[in-house]
Amino acid sequence: MNRAMARNFRQKVIAYGVALAGVAFMTALYKAFITGVNATTVALSLLLVVLAIASRYGLGPSIAASIAGMLCFNFFFLPPVGALTIQDPQNWVALFAFLVTAVTASQLSSAARSRASEAERRREEVMKLYHLSRAIIATPDSETAVSSIARQVVEVFDLDYCGVLAPDEMGQWHRLAVSAELLFRPDDAMIEHAFKSGIVLISNSPQDANEGLRDVAYGPLKMGARPIGVLVLRAQSLEENTVEAIAGLTALALERARFLKEVSRTEALKQSERLKSALLDAVTHDVRTPLTSIKASVTTLLNEPAVHGEGSLDDEGRREMLEVIDEEADRLNRFLEGLLEMARIEAGEMHLNPRLSSIDEIVLTALERAESLTRGHIVKTSLEADLPLVRVDARAVTEVIFTLLDNASKYSPAGSTIMVSAGLAGDDTLRVTVEDEGPGVARDLRERIFDKFFRVMRDGESGAPRTPPGMGMGLAIARAIVEAHGGRIWIEDTSLNRGARFAFTLRIEETKTV
Amino acid sequence: MDEKQRILIVDDEPQITRVLRRSLTTHGYEVRSAADGESALETFGDWSPNLVITDLSMPNVSGLDLCRKLRKISSVPIIILSVRGEEQTKVEALDSGADDYIMKPFGMDELLARIRATLRRTLEAALESTTNLIETGDFRIDLEARTVTVQNREVHLTPKEYDLLLYFVRHSGKVLTHRTLLAAIWGGNFVEQTEYLRVLVGQLRKKIEPASATPRYILTEPWIGYRFNSGT
Numbered sequence: 058m059n060r061a062m063a064r065n066f067r068q069k070v071i072a073y074g075v076a077l078a079g080v081a082f083m084t085a086l087y088k089a090f091i092t093g094v095n096a097t098t099v100a101l102s103l104l105l106v107v108l109a110i111a112s113r114y115g116l117g118p119s120i121a122a123s124i125a126g127m128l129c130f131n132f133f134f135l136p137p138v139g140a141l142t143i144q145d146p147q148n149w150v151a152l153f154a155f156l157v158t159a160v161t162a163s164q165l166s167s168a169a170r171s172r173a174s175e176a177e178r179r180r181e182e183v184m185k186l187y188h189l190s191r192a193i194i195a196t197p198d199s200e201t202a203v204s205s206i207a208r209q210v211v212e213v214f215d216l217d218y219c220g221v222l223a224p225d226e227m228g229q230w231h232r233l234a235v236s237a238e239l240l241f242r243p244d245d246a247m248i249e250h251a252f253k254s255g256i257v258l259i260s261n262s263p264q265d266a267n268e269g270l271r272d273v274a275y276g277p278l279k280m281g282a283r284p285i286g287v288l289v290l291r292a293q294s295l296e297e298n299t300v301e302a303i304a305g306l307t308a309l310a311l312e313r314a315r316f317l318k319e320v321s322r323t324e325a326l327k328q329s330e331r332l333k334s335a336l337l338d339a340v341t342h343d344v345r346t347p348l349t350s351i352k353a354s355v356t357t358l359l360n361e362p363a364v365h366g367e368g369s370l371d372d373e374g375r376r377e378m379l380e381v382i383d384e385e386a387d388r389l390n391r392f393l394e395g396l397l398e399m400a401r402i403e404a405g406e407m408h409l410n411p412r413l414s415s416i417d418e419i420v421l422t423a424l425e426r427a428e429s430l431t432r433g434h435i436v437k438t439s440l441e442a443d444l445p446l447v448r449v450d451a452r453a454v455t456e457v458i459f460t461l462l463d464n465a466s467k468y469s470p471a472g473s474t475i476m477v478s479a480g481l482a483g484d485d486t487l488r489v490t491v492e493d494e495g496p497g498v499a500r501d502l503r504e505r506i507f508d509k510f511f512r513v514m515r516d517g518e519s520g521a522p523r524t525p526p527g528m529g530m531g532l533a534i535a536r537a538i539v540e541a542h543g544g545r546i547w548i549e550d551t552s553l554n555r556g557a558r559f560a561f562t563l564r565i566e567e568t569k570t571v
Numbered sequence: 572m573d574e575k576q577r578i579l580i581v582d583d584e585p586q587i588t589r590v591l592r593r594s595l596t597t598h599g600y601e602v603r604s605a606a607d608g609e610s611a612l613e614t615f616g617d618w619s620p621n622l623v624i625t626d627l628s629m630p631n632v633s634g635l636d637l638c639r640k641l642r643k644i645s646s647v648p649i650i651i652l653s654v655r656g657e658e659q660t661k662v663e664a665l666d667s668g669a670d671d672y673i674m675k676p677f678g679m680d681e682l683l684a685r686i687r688a689t690l691r692r693t694l695e696a697a698l699e700s701t702t703n704l705i706e707t708g709d710f711r712i713d714l715e716a717r718t719v720t721v722q723n724r725e726v727h728l729t730p731k732e733y734d735l736l737l738y739f740v741r742h743s744g745k746v747l748t749h750r751t752l753l754a755a756i757w758g759g760n761f762v763e764q765t766e767y768l769r770v771l772v773g774q775l776r777k778k779i780e781p782a783s784a785t786p787r788y789i790l791t792e793p794w795i796g797y798r799f800n801s802g803t
Contacts, residue, residue, distance in 0.1 A: 342628075345654040349676040350586040356679035357594040374593050381586050 072114035076122040079106040084129040096148075099134045100155050107159040111166040119167060123159030130155060186302050189213045193310040202314035204234050206307055211236035214303065216292040217271065221278070221307060222248060223286030233286065233311070243273070243289040251275035252287050257300045276304035280312055339530075343392050347385035354378040354385075384429065395530045398456075402537045409450040409541055416444050416479050416487060416563075419451050423458035424477065430463050433471035441480040447487055447563050453538045454563070457546075460531040461491035461559045469495030469556065485565050492551055492558040503548040507536045535561075575601040576690055577618065581611040581625035581637065582652065591624070594679055600686075608632025612640060620647065622690060624682075627653035627664065635667045642668035648689040652677070658794045665748045665795070672746060688744035696741065705740055708801030709788075712740060721779050731756060732775045739789065739799035748796040772797065 083106050087099050103126040111119030131141055135148045143149055192209045196202040203221075210219040219236040220243060230248065244260070251258045258275045272295040278286040288304045358378050361369050370378070401407055417440050424436060458477070465475045473494035482488035498506060539546040539561045546561035578600045580591050588604040595602045603618060605611035607629045615623070623641065627634035638649055648670045653660065661672050670692075671685050699705050705712040711720045717733060719726050728736060738755050739747070750762045757767060776783040790798045 342654050345675050346584055346587070349652075349654070350584070350590055352676035353587065353590045353594065353679050353682075357590065357597075360680050360683075370593070370597050374597060377593055378590065381590050385586055 069117075072110075072118040073121055076110045076114065076118040077125055079110060080122055080125040080129055082106075083126075084133055088133055096130070096134050096151065100130055100151065103130055104155070104159055104162065108162050108166060111163040112170055115170060116163055116167040119163035120160060123156060123163060126159060127152060127156050182299060182302075185213045186306065189303070189306050190309075193306060193313065196310075196314075202310060202317060206310050207234040207236040210290070210303055210307065214290075214292070214299070216290055217241075218289070218291040220289040221286060221311070222289065223278070223311075224252070241291060243275070247273075247275045248287045248289070251277050252284050255279065255284060257297045257304070259295055259297065259300070274300040276300040278304055278308040278311065280308055285311060344389065347388045347392075350385045351382050354381045395534065398534050399530050402534065407453075407537060407541055409453060409538075411448045411450050411542075413446045413448050414451040414454075415446055416440070416489065419449075419454050420458060420477055420479055420489070422451075423455045423462060426455070426459050427462040427466070431466045431475060434466055434469065435472070435474045436462075437474060437476050439476065439478040439480075444479060444481065444487065445565050448566050449542055449563055450538075454542070457535040457538050457561065458489065458491065460535045463531060464559070465491055465493035465495070465557070469493040481565075482562060487563045487565055488560060489563070490558055490560040492556060494553075494556040497551075497555060497557045498548050506548065507532045507546065539563075575599060576622065577601045577603070577620040578686070579611060579614055579618070579620040579623045580604040581606075581608065581623065581629065581634070583607055583626065583629045587626075587652075591682075595683075595686075598683060608634070608637040608640075611637055615641065615645070615647075619645075621693070622648050622650065622686060624650045624652060624686075627651060627655060627660070635664060638664065638667040638669050648693055650682075650685060650689060661746075661795055662748050662750070665746055666750055670745045685744075692743055692745065695743070699741075705737075707740060707743055710736075710740055710801050712737060726778050728775070728778060731771055732778065735771055735775055736779070739797070740801060743799050743801045746792050746796060746798050750796075752796060 080103065083099075083102055087094060087102070107119055107122045107126055110122045128141070131143065131152055132139065135152065136144055143152065189209055192213070193202070193206065196205060207219040207221055210216065216236075218241055219234075220232060221234045222230050222243070223233050224230050230245070247258055247260060255277045257277070260273050260275075261270060271291055271293065274288075274290045274295045274297075276288040276290070277284050278288055285308060288300070288307050290300060290303065355378075357370070358375065420438065420440060424431075424438070462475065462477070469475065475494075476492040477490070478492070479487065479489045536546050543564050544562040546559065549558050549560055551558045576599075578595055580588050580595075580602060581604070582588050582591075583606045585606070588606075592602045592604055603614055603620070605614050608625075609632050611623070611625065612632070614620075623637075625634045625637055629637075632640070634651055634653070638651070641647060641649060649668065650671045650673060651664045651669045652673050652675055653664070654675045656674050664672055670689055673682060673685060695705070695707055699714075703714045705714065709722045711723075712718070714737075719728055719733065719736060734756050735752070738752065749765045749768055752768055753762045753764060756771070757764070761767065772789060773783075776786055776789055779788055780786050788800055788802060790800055792798055
């Protein structure tokens with residue numbers, strides 16, 4: 058016998074005990090203390106006891122109280138007192154009236170009581186269904202939506218087990234979600250039957266000797282009239298209505314998950330299409346632009362007339378053409394390197410080679426590399442003295458600063474100042490900033506600007522998209538590098554409230570002071 | 572001609588303006604450059620160049636906008652440079668008022684030839700207004716008598732054919748889109764009726780071309796329109 062049944066039994070014993078004690082108490086009260094009252098008063102008082110028992114404990118105990126009350130009334134109060142016989146036929150009527158009243162009152166009040174408790178149970182169930190539907194709607198993505206259904210059902214309805222199963226195209230059954238791994242295995246034939254018939258099946262069979270009887274319900278999951286799966290529930294007792302309601306909600310949740318997945322797939326597809334066309338545009342622009350300069354220079358040199366005269370360059374002009382060819386070839390190469398770097402990062406193959414390095418050296422190397430790009434600007438540096446060494450891949454971090462300098466030079470007018478600073482930000486963080494005096498970056502773009510192939514389109518109204526110099530790859534690579542070092546990169550307001558300030562952090566290691 | 576022809580180059584790529592400036596200066600042109608449409612308009616106002624060469628994608632005012640804005644204030648010839656080669660973009664640029672379109676990357680000799688052709692056309696147009704007579708290459712058109720001779724052979728044209736030939740001759744060397752021609756000959760309501768144009772061009776070719784299967788004067792620019800070559 059399990060614990061629940063034991064508790065049930067104990068409650069019954071108490072109910073009957075209280076019923077009999079109530080009658081005994083009322084009888085004793087009139088017999089011992091209040092003498093000289095007439096039989097009618099006693100009978101009505103006993104009826105009160107019966108009513109109280111009926112509304113508190115239900116039909117069984119109140120019938121017991123009615124019979125006990127009748128016996129006591131007869132034995133103690135109807136003449137001849139002290140015997141169960143009745144002299145006056147009138148008193149037969151009284152006794153019979155008492156019994157009928159008591160039993161009827163018992164029935165009515167216990168019916169009312171069970172209706173009330175039924176209503177309470179319904180209310181609870183509706184609340185639970187409501188909670189479940191809330192929980193289903195609150196799941197943000199398709200993955201968790203499916204996997205958490207079973208757990209939510211078990212939690213909300215206090216069940217042993219919940220499983221959601223669906224067949225694939227081949228008719229093979231798969232578990233989409235289970236609440237917990239139990240030894241219990243749903244019956245395949247029942248699943249199939251519920252799926253095909255479309256009705257809720259409840260089997261009541263002993264699954265486990267220790268746990269006694271369990272109801273196992275198989276509820277078909279339907280989308281409209283089309284069956285999409287089966288819900289398996291196990292609990293002490295299950296009702297068809299409840300199972301149907303839960304199955305309805307679960308089907309909705311599955312449908313919602315499918316819908317979410319569809320939406321995110323479409324979104325991803327669109328995104329990748331956009332990326333592809335952005336890549337094509339970028340490649341077109343970034344390969345053709347340096348090629349244009351190179352081709353124009355080369356053809357100018359080739360077309361020079363053999364004899365000196367109209368259309369022949371002077372030495373300075375010839376040198377300039379060659380310089381342009383040289384610089385633009387480098388630019389093409391840089392572009393290709395960027396593409397390769399991006400591809401490596403995409404493939405998760407960023408190989409960092411961290412070594413203890415000095416940030417001063419890194420900044421100076423980057424400035425040197427960017428010299429040809431920042432020629433038209435005033436570049437200032439502010440490096441705090443005695444900055445600690447950082448364990449970073451110096452080449453990669455140089456690339457980050459180079460990218461920021463390149464960016465600053467492109468987006469700020471010639472002759473303006475570009476400021477590079479490095480300093481401590483807290484005990485274990487080094488902060489490097491590159492600040493320009495350009496138009497700055499709108500707040501809503503400050504995150505997106507680090508996305509691959511994102512470029513700020515500066516002329517909003519025109520039909521031809523503005524393609525600023527550069528690939529829209531530099532900042533994406535910079536972010537990947539900084540984050541691979543455990544740092545962060547962002548854009549912030551400058552002190553002057555104009556221009557853009559790019560800042561990134563690097564962690565300083567716990568350096569043992571030697 | 573003593574005075575140097577003035578060319579304004581508009582491109583935001585400093586390397587390209589650097590090369591063009593050097594190369595065109597060497598070929599006897601006076602050159603100024605602007606990095607975007609806005610400053611190009613400013614320079615145009617101060618300096619009134621004979622030709623504008625502009626990139627399509629630029630900050631602030633794009634190449635297309637620049638064309639439209641220039642057309643409102645001037646008939647200066649415009650050559651577009653662009654990395655974008657789709658027909659759609661070319662047609663849009665030409666419809667916005669550009670005279671010619673060159674794809675990047677280009678050879679310097681090609682650019683120089685287009686510059687010469689474009690500038691010559693403006694000179695001829697200036698000449699025409701004083702003499703009522705157009706003489707270009709193999710063609711001689713008397714505007715008063717409405718007579719046309721090709722290689723000294725007189726040809727008889729219908730009024731529409733005459734209008735079309737005159738338009739071609741006046742825009743010799745320039746790429747003319749279907750829309751532009753339809754609007755010029757039939758008017759703005761007929762810009763979609765490219766079949767009218769095909770028929771008329773076919774008739775005109777029969778009359779003026781020595782071999783209409785391999786035209787020398789009216790050249791087809793696939794998907795875009797036609798270009799007239801007077802035979803110079």
